[in-house]
Amino acid sequence: MAMDDSESCGSRASPAEPSQQLRMHRKLEVYSEVLWRLRESGSTEALSPSFEDDLWAHFNRLPARYALDVNVERADDVLTHKRLLQHAQDPANRPIFDVRIVQMPRGDSFSNFSGEETLIHPPPTFGSSSNLESLTLEVEGHVQNGDRIPHSTSDLSRPMLEITFSTEDKPKLLSQLTTLLSEVGLNIQEAHAFSTNDGYSLDVFVVDGWPYEETDLLKDVLQKEINRSKKASLSVGQWSTMKENLESKEDFPEYIQIPTDGLDVWEIDTKFLKFQSKMASGSYGDLFRGTYCSQEVAIKVFKPELISLDMQREFAQEVYIMRKVRHKNVVQFIGACTRPSSLFIVTEFMPGGSLYDFLHKQKGAFKLPSLLRVAIDVSKGMNYLHQNDIVHRDLKTANILMDENEVAKVADFGVARVKAKSGVMTAETGTYRWMAPEVIEHKPYDHKADVFSFGIMLWELLTGKLPYEYLTPLQAAVGVVQKGLRPTIPKHCNPKLADLLEKCWHQNPALRPDFSEILETLQIIAKEECEDRRKDKSSGGFFSALRRNH
Template identity: 80%
Template sequence: MFNLCHYLFTMSIDWNLMVFLIVLCGLIRYVLIQHAFSVHFKCVAFLLQAWSNHHSSSPTSDHEKSKIKYDPDHVAIPNDVTDVWEIDPKHLKFENKVASGSYGDLYKGTYYGQEVAIKILKPERVNSDLQKEFAQEVYIMRKVRHKNVVQFIGACTKLPSLCIVTEFMSGGSVYDYLHKQRGVFKLPTLLKAAIDVSKGMNYLHQNNIIHRDLKAANLLMDENEVVKVADFGVARVKAQTGVMTAETGTYRWMAPEVIEHKPYDHKADVFSFGIVLWELLTGKLPYEYLTPLQAAVGVVQKELRPTIPKNTQPKLAELLEKTWKQDPALRPDFSEIIEILQQIAKEVGDDGECRKEKSSGGFLSVLRRK
């Protein structure tokens, strides 16, 4: 496939990255292949060929590149890296539909033989706001690479067929496991899942990314039960001031400062994580007997929080209370949360408390004053 007189490449392999050094027409180029641990090696040639076609067939000036970026037939994505991520839809093979929503459908499929998830927006629902959300998700996802963040493969930005392609997570969402399959996390497994999420979120925060919609539905599991953070449609790169405004996310998991449209920072994600952690512990929907709006009013005006079951491991109960403090400054960072969870996991061990049944009491949300 390649003329080796023109291409020389070497590999440096990390856990999820492959970097290829290419000598092309006397110039050294670097190509980053994402998610290398699951990419079939036969795909590498295709990806490198795509890169060479993109970069060597007709060199473009900076002015020409800027014109391409604002092609009215494409959604404009800020072009600040040399990563090749634009996907030709003809190379995608759709298999079965995994999920469907108001604005798009999720399919299992393949891309050059690799199993992938394809999130495609419904053309009739695409408007300027949805285009902005789509562009934001692509912009953020192509920048992040961590074992606890769902791996971005590429995207189709040509209207009207907008789609995002990621690694396929065969275990589905934590939400479906808890609330549809009625699954139960034993304590050691719960702690492992919580640590996975915390590591993914810590990575995002270290890169100044606020997720803004952290909830069980946006946590996906692979075949090895590794939990990864997904769905960056409303995520944002933190402003230079460190604070942001505007309501976003989902009420049941939303921090009070976000509900109130107050300035907020990364600690809003910590609050949402606390609600998710309670959800993992109890298997219950937060504030299940309230409407989302009623829950939001209670969280802000009455400092409403879910009830922690009486049999909860003491340090875990303490962590829950810390994460959902009304004052964001009093909530721990994810680096601290990881340390606490790892310490609890050490104490519990692999044969820790096994919750064979979901606790029967204490799940109805109550008013709690801090």
Template identity: 70%
Template sequence: MHPPPTFGSSPNLEALALQANRYHPEDGDSTANPISQPFCPMHEITFSTVDKPKLLNQLTSLLAEVGLNIQEAHVFSTADGFSLDVFVVDGWPYEETEELKIALQKEILKSKEQCSNQSPIPAVTVSEHIKEQIVSLPGCIEIPSDGTDVWEIDTRQLKIENKVGSGSNSDLYRGTYCSQEVAIKILKSELVTTEMLREFSQEVFIMRKIRHKNVVQFIGACTRPPKLCIVTEFMARGSIYDYIHKQKGVFKLPSLLKVAIDVSKGMNYLHQNNIIHRDLKTANLLMDENEVVKVADFGVARVQSQSGVMTAETGTYRWMAPEVIEHKPYDHKADVFSFGIALWELLTGELPYAYLTPLQAAVSVVQKGLRPTIPKHTHPRLAELLERCWQQDPAQRPNFSEIIDILQQIAREVADEGGDGRKGKSPGSFFSAIMRGHH
């Protein structure tokens, strides 16, 4: 028997888990009756490939061409542009699959040939599409009568220099705009889809209305072909994720508290303006040349609805709140959960659930209440804050204004004790100013 994967398209993980348990009863579970289930052989086919638009449609058609009957499809995408597509199909009462592999390889080659003959989305329609979406969003600024927009970048003043990063849908460059050093996020024009345009317009809409010293500052956007881009201030010291995991940097307690306070202030500002980030993680926390940490990347951020609840699976599994993983309604407290995981990462210098795949971590967080292990010698107030941030019940989590108060209080105590709990000892960190200039 091949039970369906206990994760994926179903809005209720628990129901899938129960269904799987009917096939694999726990020892001593007399209620499960596997004999009553009819025997139905299945096969699971997994495609691992570079993510691209309409990939699921193409793979579904491909399997249908081979003559397979699909029972379930589960799609998982990574932040760096890869896709895992898992299909559960009606099987046959033996395990021989060599002929199937050969048939699939032939169909894949045929599919690739057909794709190469198709032309990409015409670039001319892109600008109008974005403008239409941004203007139709509630609360958007008026467009001046001359047809230009106050946030539209004059490309003659924009100089693109070296590439500093790359994602699945965009590349990040360093450059200058009117002699100011900037970061330029350019959409990959050959991959433009309706969904990407929607995220692009949403990001512009959100970023142009926010201004806070702990949120990366939006400068403008290009919505005219051939380059669709978002221009922001340049954050010279890069991401906290890179500092921890690539440069192997370690945050001592005063430094950690300073970073956490900066992030909390940025997030508190966003929440006060009804903006839910939805993908808060150390990769989206950037540091400028003055060691100020700012919240970045609003590609999947949303303005909270009137009802105060939202549904959709978005974000990155290792940092994602259980209610988001389960496709349940959620609100701004989902960001608080993600903040707790990021804070633990600052504390330990480790990747959350490093011994699990992102998918395994997500399932364990929901079904088993899994959380990272807090080190024994953690400051007790900080340990208590972590546990409150990642409570299963969102109502039990603090909001960011309370988190700021708690962190500032711990920072004062640590400063009085000399930086690491011992009186008279200097913090000895390049983040020596814990509170100075960050109230």
């Protein structure tokens, strides 16, 4: 799953590093406990001669994190997960789901004299373990990095339900499932997303917002919403069949029509395009290094088997936007191949790579002067985009590239959009760790969603850490929306920079600054830092020592 932190699952005999050995030991413990409990319960399935191997295969399909999060006291729920994954192999069943009540409302009639919570139904399958992957629901509130985050009082008055989905693992699946739950009025309080090593998903949501104690009606409502969604979009297989049977070229044109706005077509002549080496691979395509008319370029190639009507529209939107922008802090668009069977987008080659790779793969770090220079570059690029009514919608370190002169440039306009005339947009997009709360909640939003993402990205540059690294992406999203979760600003942070971070990720979009204000603030901080360094240098470090002593 594109948004999930996946782990590989080996066999019992595979060699492992110490941390992997610890996870393997824990997985074996959970597996053994679940096996014992199921046999003790008299489960017919558990008494089968092949069950032991089948159960181990189930645990091995899923990341080690699954065993860490399983509630062994609910061992029979592992059978439910196993069954859902098996049934999901049939395309006609997807997505398949299960619903059960896990907790009744808290109140006088449900509490004992000691004031402790009384559960009418069993606790959730997940979330009862002590690891930090779980966003636990405690009456007292949740604690993250020493900061207490209060729970909504609505948590105390509604039944809690656990909804488990299984389907084929695919891009944007988590977005689709959270949208589905939101559409039927449910609030996600806890979430666990797991990708199997053979292309399927197991996603567990603890939700509230359903006013009834029985679940049959909710199952019907969810199934109707799933059926409605299926009708609204064609699968890749259906599209391939439809493409073969088309009689009119207008339905599947030889070239995708890109709005011109009086500009040139920018169609790439493929005989001048040479591929060299693959640099990256993603859900929708591959990124290659190459040349076009002897100029070094990056070539984004969309996978032919995934080309659908929706992808054609997204491709046309991306090309349309990239052709409109010309700025030194935005990656330069060179051209595109618009034939549906082979869609390419060609841009300038950025030899410095992405900020994400520098921070998290190369384990690099920014000193404050370099950090400010990069942040100013990004702010200039984003200010230009917003002045031209373009909302990026997926601003993060992976989409900021560096050229040979260490100039930072905004890249990847795959989900960017021209701002609507109303000034607001809907529909969730982006990446959960950097996503604004209004986007996660499927509420109308505007360019200030990019400002929130910039604030998270700026914190990432400052600390060198992945935002909410102790949570899965979906759990981070739940924390941001339900608990007001934000990264912890380091104590040594420049006060003006700390203030800017808090303004950028303010809950209220209207109170977030524009990029013109952000740029001005960063330039002031950079100027002050430059003056301080000049004073330190001219005085042999006296002022620096004085500040340290006071």
